[in-house]
Amino acid sequence: MTARNLFLLPGDGIGPEAMAEVRKIIAYMNAEMAGGFTTDEGLVGGSAYDAHGAAISDADMAKAMAADAVLFGAVGGPKWDDVPYEVRPEAGLLRLRKDMELFANLRPAICYPALANASSLKAELVEGLDILIVRELTGGVYFGEPKEIIDLGNGQKRGIDTQVYDTYEIERIAGVAFELARTRGNRVCSMEKRNVMKSGVLWNQVVTATHKAKYSDVQLDHMLADAGGMQLVRAPKQFDVIVTDNLFGDMLSDVAAMLTGSLGMLPSASLGAPDAKTGKRKALYEPVHGSAPDIAGKGIANPIAMIASFAMCLRYSFNLVTEADNLEKAVANVLDKGIRTGDIMADGARQVGTVEMGDAILAEFKALS
Ligand code: NAI
Ligand code: MG
Numbered sequence: 389m390t391a392r393n394l395f396l397l398p399g400d401g402i403g404p405e406a407m408a409e410v411r412k413i414i415a416y417m418n419a420e421m422a423g424g425f426t427t428d429e430g431l432v433g434g435s436a437y438d439a440h441g442a443a444i445s446d447a448d449m450a451k452a453m454a455a456d457a458v459l460f461g462a463v464g465g466p467k468w469d470d471v472p473y474e475v476r477p478e479a480g481l482l483r484l485r486k487d488m489e490l491f492a493n494l495r496p497a498i499c500y501p502a503l504a505n506a507s508s509l510k511a512e513l514v515e516g517l518d519i520l521i522v523r524e525l526t527g528g529v530y531f532g533e534p535k536e537i538i539d540l541g542n543g544q545k546r547g548i549d550t551q552v553y554d555t556y557e558i559e560r561i562a563g564v565a566f567e568l569a570r571t572r573g574n575r576v577c578s579m580e581k582r583n584v585m586k587s588g589v590l591w592n593q594v595v596t597a598t599h600k601a602k603y604s605d606v607q608l609d610h611m612l613a614d615a616g617g618m619q620l621v622r623a624p625k626q627f628d629v630i631v632t633d634n635l636f637g638d639m640l641s642d643v644a645a646m647l648t649g650s651l652g653m654l655p656s657a658s659l660g661a662p663d664a665k666t667g668k669r670k671a672l673y674e675p676v677h678g679s680a681p682d683i684a685g686k687g688i689a690n691p692i693a694m695i696a697s698f699a700m701c702l703r704y705s706f707n708l709v710t711e712a713d714n715l716e717k718a719v720a721n722v723l724d725k726g727i728r729t730g731d732i733m734a735d736g737a738r739q740v741g742t743v744e745m746g747d748a749i750l751a752e753f754k755a756l757s
Pocket of ligand 2: 638639642
């Protein structure tokens with residue numbers, strides 16, 4: 389079997405604490421399940437800045453580029469508030485996304501039964517919820533030119549951002565959404581604003597053409613993005629995969645996330661184009677949360693977002709679907725038993741720290757494997 393190369397970038401704050409719990413799962417899989425993972429580890433963010441004055445070194449960047457998948461913890465914190473803009477901790481993540489060309493951001497919104505009552509929506513609306521938002525990450529209004537503030541000379545200024553999408557950018561993000569849909573509920577809903585935006589008209593046309601050419605076995609629907617936002621909070625379970633642009637995806641994924649509870653629970657993945665030779669996509673997996681400086685070093689961070697990110701890695705980079713399912717089931721079982729970190733604590737539950745939560749999930753994973 390070919391080795392599965394993981395590059396670990398724990399980062400700052402609670403990043404290393406959460407990563408330590410994933411490392412235990414990797415070790416177990418290697419020892420007992422022929423996981424075949426090789427791991428190497430690097431520095432990113434403030435910890436990299438402290439070591440060598442950059443948010444990620446060229447050597448670590450090269451390792452990230454060569455790995456089958458990168459596991460990323462979190463970066464940042466008040467300690468580095470005053471470092472120069474180009475080497476601030478976040479610059480490490482931005483460079484990884486840019487150099488690895490990670491154009492597809494995957495944000496699942498899964499509601500664990502035990503946490504259905506923690507949602508801002510009625511439990512019956514979110515119980516069993518399992519949707520995946522595929523957000524275009526490297527184009528659109530966040531990057532389009534011109535992008536500036538100009539002085540009109542009459543006491544007025546004009547702020548300009550430009551929404552730009554080319555055919556290939558829409559084709560490739562739609563391709564990711566359709567491929568992922570085939571591994572889940574086989575349905576894609578594409579969201580844009582074709583009623584008021586030319587880029588939305590093109591988005592709609594290209595998604596439709598891509599579907600017709602290569603993915604006609606997948607069910608495709610279209611929704612205006614504002615209506616989509618409404619439907620996400622009215623009846624979220626109607627969706628399977630949602631594909632949308634950078635701006636709408638930023639907002640809709642945050643809305644969907646909050647249907648399911650705490651920041652400490654939310655995983656994500658970012659994928660690049662398939663390699664011409666091997667067909668493998670470059671990939672980075674990370675929790676949605678940041679470095680949580682307020683709780684760093686206290687051993688109380690919730691490691692579930694990081695562990696669930698590793699489950700996505702098993703599923704999407706290595707096609708280890710049973711193992712991914714079991715790891716997600718292990719998380720659900722632990723929550724069902726009333727074992728909780730502080731951020732998801734509830735009446736009658738038992739509060740544990742990061743290590744105990746990781747141990748409990750690993751024990752369940754072992755029992756299921
Ligand atoms: P944050 O996500 O770090 O924390 C927000 C709140 O949620 C805090 O009260 C924190 O304690 C809590 N929280 C987050 N993750 C948790 C977990 N796993 N378990 C329990 N509680 C958790 O966001 P914040 O405070 O806005 O940013 C802190 C630092 O992180 C900043 O330097 C920011 O730039 C950076 N950041 C980094 C990100 C990344 O590495 N991708 C993403 C977001 C922020
Ligand atoms: Mg956001």
